[in-house]
Amino acid sequence: MxxxxxxxxxxxxxxxxxxxxxxxxxxxxxxxxxxxxxxxxxxxxxxxxxxxxxxxxxxxxxxxxxxxxxxxxxxxxxxxxxxxxxxxxxxxxxxxxxxxxxxxxxxxxxxxxxxxxxxxxxxxxxxxxxxxxxxxxxxxxxxxxxxxxxxxxxxxxxxxxxxxxxxxxxxxxxxxxxxxxxxxxxxxxxxxxxxxxxxxxxxxxxxxxxxxxxxxxxxxxxxxxxxKIGSEYATGTKLISLTGNVNNKGLYEVPYGRTIREVIEILGGGVKDNKEIGMVQLGGACGAIIPESLLDMDIDNEKFAIFDSKMGAGAIIVMDESFDLFDILLKNMEFFQHETCGKCMPCREGHIQVLNLIKKFVRYSATKDDYLSLESLANVIHETTLCGLGQTSMTSILSTIKFFQEEYQQRIRESLFKEGY
Amino acid sequence: MFLQKILESYPISEDYLLEILLDIDKQKENHYISKEEITLISNHLGIKESHVCSVVSFYTLLSTNPRGKYIIQICKDVPCYLNDDFNVLKTVENELNIRVNDTTRNQKFTLEYTACIGCCDEAPAIRINNITYTNLTKDKVVNIISDYKEGKHD
Amino acid sequence: MVNLKINNINVTVTDDITILEAAQQYNINIPTLCYYPDLHINSDCRICVVEIEGYKGLKTACSTPVREGMNILTNTPKILNSRKTITELILSNHDASCTSCIRNMSCELQSLAKNLGININRFENVLEKKEIDDHNPSLVRNANRCIKCGRCIDVCKDVQAMHVLESMGRGHEMEIKPAFGRYLSDEFCTFCGQCANVCPVGAIIEKDNTDIVWEKLYDSNYHVMVQVAPAVRVSIGEEIGLETGLISNGKLVSAIKRLGFNNVYDTDFSADLTIMEEGTELINRIKTGGVLPLLTSCCPGWINLAEQEYPEILPHISSCKSPQQMFGTLAKTYFAEKENMDPKKIYVVSIMPCTAKKYEATRRELRIDNKTPDVDIVLTTRELGKMFRQMGIDFNQIDEVEFDNPFGISTGAAALFGATGGVTEAALRTVYEILNEKPLEDINFTSVRGMKGIKETEIKLGDLNVKVAVSHSLSNARILIEEVIAGTSPYSFIEIMACPGGCIGGGGQPYGTTNEVRLERIASTYLVDGNMVYRKSHENPSIKKLYKDYLIEPNSSMAHHLLHTKYSPKNI
Missing domain, CATH: 3.40.50.11540 (NADH-ubiquinone oxidoreductase 51kDa subunit)
Structure with missing residues (x-):
């Protein structure tokens, strides 16, 4: 247990x-x-x-x-x-x-x-x-x-x-x-x-x-x-909001130090309809999207440093293999584009441009230059914005650039052939 | 007058502005803050109209344009999306014959997007005024909307 | 003191300053955009980001306090890339038709883009065109150029306590505009133009009247004359690229003459006249138990505020027209009669440090026989600079020329009108000597000089000890006015100027009017006063002659008819 x-x-x-x-x-x-x-x-x-x-x-x-x-x-x-x-x-x-x-x-x-x-x-x-x-x-x-x-x-x-x-x-x-x-x-x-x-x-x-x-x-x-409860990095229990394509969505209280996989498999009862895990987003829209291979990671902030992010408030969003990375990123970016307050300039003017670039990936019309612009812009927003919103809103993009690089490259290749799609 | 009553229910202090605006929105059948109300509020609290306008225009639950009696909010975030196998938005749009951000001609419904409403464990979910509907299926959505259409919540 | 390193240079500074200020002390230039020295640190543009060893992310130099041992880099490739990216983003939501913008070559965004070496914009232009508000005589608001830096909101809200401009909406849709998106003309806007002065781009500008003036100058049906306000002579230098606070009298007159005006006159003359009229009004009110305190009426921004928001204060305001309007009236009456000219053919142009003066000139109350305006058109200091540039006038290449007569002789007292406290000092010099019938021992009222928000002094007038106050910026004005309305004001005379520093800090003055610059212009103003032959308005020989020949005496019925006006409450 x-x-x-x-x-x-x-x-x-x-x-x-x-x-x-x-x-x-x-x-x-x-x-x-x-x-x-x-x-x-x-x-x-x-x-x-x-x-x-x-x-x-x-x-x-x-x-x-x-x-x-x-x-x-x-x-x-x-x-x-x-x-x-x-x-x-x-x-x-x-x-x-x-x-x-x-x-x-x-x-x-x-x-x-x-x-x-x-x-x-x-x-x-x-x-x-x-x-x-x-x-x-x-x-x-x-x-x-x-x-x-x-x-x-x-x-x-x-x-x-x-x-x-x-x-x-x-x-x-x-x-x-x-x-x-x-x-x-x-x-x-x-x-x-x-x-x-x-x-x-x-x-x-x-x-x-x-x-x-x-x-x-x-x-x-x-x-x-x-x-004494938890791990050497984080003490106590954490409430985990487990959602997405799992059999048992819900709220779970677990001691820090449990792995993400344990939560998904044991408490969540695994992925629905016997599908495979495609991606998991941690923390919420502001969190990293990671592949199945990283799920043995403990739930605590220290470990999450490799995503340049934190566990956030404790959401685990499980996506099965049928979902497209760029559709998910589009949802995330639409969210932040809607929620940016407008005060600081890279956040106000940046999200709409990130959204435009992601749309190109969704529509199979992305070029290598678009990828480079996206990567550069996401880093600038992450590094320079005034508050936590912009500092974390790019985590899903930066983490997928790291862990799903091949999907970006493939989409750019496919775009060449699907121009006008 | 209802506005006076709301104003009197709070201390005269500008930090209650948001509370006042939310109360007005709730009590008004067409869920909006009028110019006249903004003037009255600013006079009452001793603040500038520009400030009140700035606040109203910042928060998505508030509006300066008349809306329907029932505001249907569709969650568009990832957890709902992952569990939405029948397209909640399309279903509601078809039932009401309007697009998102529109109001029906009889002023009964306004369709809006909302950010996550924290019902992801029972996704997909929508919110109609203050009530949240979860674990939606296509039939469930059709039934909910038809109940409202028939005036079961009036 | 703390020790830190900026770009490997050892820096020792006090511990209460920011990284930006520390860098400036050591001549290390960190680019900024939204930053403005006297306003809030909003830290919105993120252009001034720097890297600090051990800190996560980039930090803004404008808002981060220095700490012992900090190791700061200000221009790494990462920083440069961030600045360039942010600038591209700003430009992607900006009407960047630079060559047809009044701020071309004086735009802070443009020069930032140039200095950063922006030669391509990777981002799609997402600007949604918005209506331009040019529905008032003073200011034009072009939201398509607005970069939402927030400076205008800060001056409008904090410095002027007007709250006309606010940020409306959220995120990318956010706009800076008045309540309900109204025009400025439908707002309680005083047209002080402080917003236009601090705007880094061309989003709020003065209504440009230079074309009209050029046309009139070449229209032989008109006799075109110009008056130059006191504050312009200590600021025009900046506008044409010369040093801050430079005093230009003769060259200014000479340059204006070259533009083709028939006569170049001095508003200082009518400032002296104002002192005679207003001073006499004060003496009468004191002697007859009239409404006190008497409030000055020279500043049209302040008059707008009073009419809009403080109707009960109107009886306190001097009935004197402002010096600009007195000049216009005399030009179209006294001068016209003397020269046997049709007043309708006299075209009066003013050069003012002020955008509200443009509005004042259009007031219905300020017309000769209810039809012909006292003053036909007003140019700001910046517009005068524009005309010089259009004409290709080089100050270094021209001679010094005197103002024309009869409205060219003035006193040091009049020159003081440009600086906060100046009207008070000028009035006291005259009122004291007239009432007490003896010369002042020291004519320098230093306690009403300088940038302190509210200043006061006391003076013996007859048997009375009279208290006098001076305020500049409308937030300070409100403090004194509310005291008057509450009946707790201890003063008999209050000078109110809408702009910080008085007219030298006006909304129509050259860009970059910071408090530091204001102090330099103020210092020059007192130098002008000190160098004058006459330093008291009542000693001005031209003024004496005017009364003798035409007006009879101060506050005579003739003077009242021509030089005084009325105020009435205004609604939106």
Missing amino acids: IEQIELTKRFNKIDPQSINDFLEFDGYKVFKKVLTMNSNEIINEIALSKITGRGGAGFPVSIKMSSFANETGVKYIVCNADEGEPGNFKDRYLMEKDPHQVIEGILISAYSTGASKGFIYIRGEYSKSIDIIRHSIKEAYKNNYLGDNILGSNFSFELEIRRGAGAYICGEEFALIESIEGKPGRTRVKPPFPTQQGVFNKPTLINNVETFCNLPFILRIGGNEYS
């Missing part, structure tokens, strides 16, 4: 709309324990756990937390629930199936860092998540897990929902912060970083839903114990 159930342990066992169900299932128990600890103790446990952010960038959580804890004055916690990366749905499940676990994680972060207000930023498309979280926040207020002097302590904390309105870019932390402020989601120049100047230019700690959900777990079993 390669599953380890912790973040998903209450899924389908409690009524997500009932705080009492949550409380009966050990809910807010860790938070109560945390209320007896001091900031250093809590952050120290988190440091020992070696947990990294689950939103995609994989930055050590405790480093961000302790620099945020050192900031004084008004400061904010933001839960990034703008899950928009194609192929990912873990945050939706976390919010819809165990909403108070999210709130508990936020509370632990707020208490340990001295923040007094928080926002959960949920993408507008997630209507159900919004309704459930809204209800849960109300219940938490009613039961004094939110509000003034929580559970009789000196700790007070306000939590508010903010809805997105259809913009993938708002998953980027500064774009999200701008959106919370009621502005278009266009990122800001760093430095300063959000922990220094975030929402309303106040220090802001921003984490992914799954990251927050890990905190009750860490503090329940202790950082040391937690660090």
Whole structure:
């Protein structure tokens, strides 16, 4: 068995709309324990756990937390629930199936860092998540897990929902912060970083839903114990959104260090209709596309360096042999062309040109020059853009140039004969 | 007036702009923000019309043009594509006799693309207003649309 | 201080600057495009990318702070390739008909492409043609040339607090335009033209009136005269490639004469007249308990703001026409009568540092007998430069000539009108001496000089200690105006100029008007003042003669009829 159930342990066992169900299932128990600890103790446990952010960038959580804890004055916690990366749905499940676990994680972060207000930023498309979280926040207020002097302590904390309105870019932390402020989601120049100047230019700690959900777990079993789960490079469990042409699509919680093949074969039940695996895209539209031969790789960020990318938020999209590489790349590029915010020039003007070039491959009218332009442009976008969108949007192209070079060359050869196709 | 009610339900602070706009969109049968509403919002929040326009035009869930009562959003991303063996988009287009980004003449339906709606484990999926429909088959799509046509959700 | 290496050169700089600034200190040139010294660091164009050892990806020099031990390379093949690729991308969504663009040879994108050696564009042109907005007398907005660098938004929003221009839409479809895509004429736009001044390309430009002027110059039905604003003489040098802040008086007059004008006059003359009228208005308001503070009225951008957004402030504004309009009126009345000419045949051209002056000249209130405009057409400093180039005039090859009379004699006080605080200083020199009936000990009011956003001073006028304030840029104007409206303003007199630095920093001034350049023009302005024979408006002998012969006395009914105007609230 390669599953380890912790973040998903209450899924389908409690009524997500009932705080009492949550409380009966050990809910807010860790938070109560945390209320007896001091900031250093809590952050120290988190440091020992070696947990990294689950939103995609994989930055050590405790480093961000302790620099945020050192900031004084008004400061904010933001839960990034703008899950928009194609192929990912873990945050939706976390919010819809165990909403108070999210709130508990936020509370632990707020208490340990001295923040007094928080926002959960949920993408507008997630209507159900919004309704459930809204209800849960109300219940938490009613039961004094939110509000003034929580559970009789000196700790007070306000939590508010903010809805997105259809913009993938708002998953980027500064774009999200701008959106919370009621502005278009266009990122800001760093430095300063959000922990220094975030929402309303106040220090802001921003984490992914799954990251927050890990905190009750860490503090329940202790950082040391937690660090034993996973691999030498990444600790804890990871929620994997497994989709595409597999028999058992779904959300799986696995310890880091499992191989991609294990997830696809054992949990996913292999490819549908007895077909072969053609390609696998990791992380989502912003992730690498790899051939079957690389599937024995562990799921952790360190190993993914060879793709010049990361595991991302944990999507595994399996494509059977019948799909054409360039059709998939076209879908990816249409996505980014639609979602680029328009702020920085290589991203704004680059994606439309990448899309044009990929269309030539799809239509069998690509030349060697088109290939060279594509490769050069993809590298420039990857290297020079302002935020994570453009820095990662080219991963599917750059990785396939590396692992599917022959398909590019063949398409160029075929184009010679199919001109006018 | 419904707009006044929405405005009063939030503190007068410009960071609530997006929340206000989403509420208006939800309450209006034709799902759009009018010029007059933009003027009223900007006066209420003490911000410039240009700012409100900038926000409305940035987010795809918002529109300054009237849309249908039901906005049908078709996911066009890879996980849905991989599981779409009957062509969801074509099916809906045929049922409604419109193309993507169009509105039916009776103002009942607008067809749009959407970015991934996080239902990839139950792909293919579409979203109609706030409801998500998953594990679609051709028959299922036809039935869903005909239910809406017949006014079962009105 | 931190030590780092740029291109293997050891660099020691303070720790609070960016890589770009550090490189500039060591004369290492890193190309930029969206960067503009006084505005936000948007870091949008990504042209200034550099490689930093140990950093992932390329980093923008404009936004990355220096750190101890950094090892930076600014021109590797990878960097050069990135810059070229980005430039190609920008050009692929740009109306690059350079030879028929007003910014040809002064375009920042064009010179970037040239310096990077772009000789081919690998990318398809994806420009979608958009309508050009030329529906107002001042500015033309051509979105087909816009590269969305965001500079115009920054000046419009942050410097001027106008928020007319914003980015609309997302991604590739993003455009910079007013709300609802309206024309500027349908907006609360003051036509200050700061957007046009900072635009790196030809996307926002002044409405070009040079052709009309050429036609009139060769039309024998007209007597064509020109007035030159105070701020133009300290900036025209830059426009024709000479040094920043160069003072050109005689050569400027000589060059303009060569263009074929019948008379070349000085707006400084009517600036002195403005001081007489406005100063007297101030004295009267103080003496009779009139509406105070009195707000200056020379700046048409500010008048637009007041009429559009602050109707309750209008009674505070001096009823004096601006110097430009006073000149036009006198040309078509006093001068016409004296020379026995038909006012309709007199064609008055102004050379102004300003785009809003173009709009001002078209105002219905500013006409002789409700029909003939005081001023017929306005050219900016940049358009004057264009006419010089069209004529092939070389400043090095021409003699110095004096302004024509009767509107050619002026004072140092008038020259100050070009710089922020100048109108105040000029007014105080005159008002003090008239009210107190004794000479000022020190005529230099240094506390109202310089680039500080809001400046103030105090002066004894009669028995009263009078507080005076000066603001430049409309965001600062709003602060003072809102105080007046709230009834908390401690001032009796407020000078308001729409543009940063005053007219020397106007929207019609040569490109590259940064605060550093503004300071040089300001310094030259005070030099002009210091070198004048007369430095107080009321000592101008021509002004004295004008009152004696024609206007009788300041604020006389004749003066009121000709030199004063009214304001009214405006709606979109």
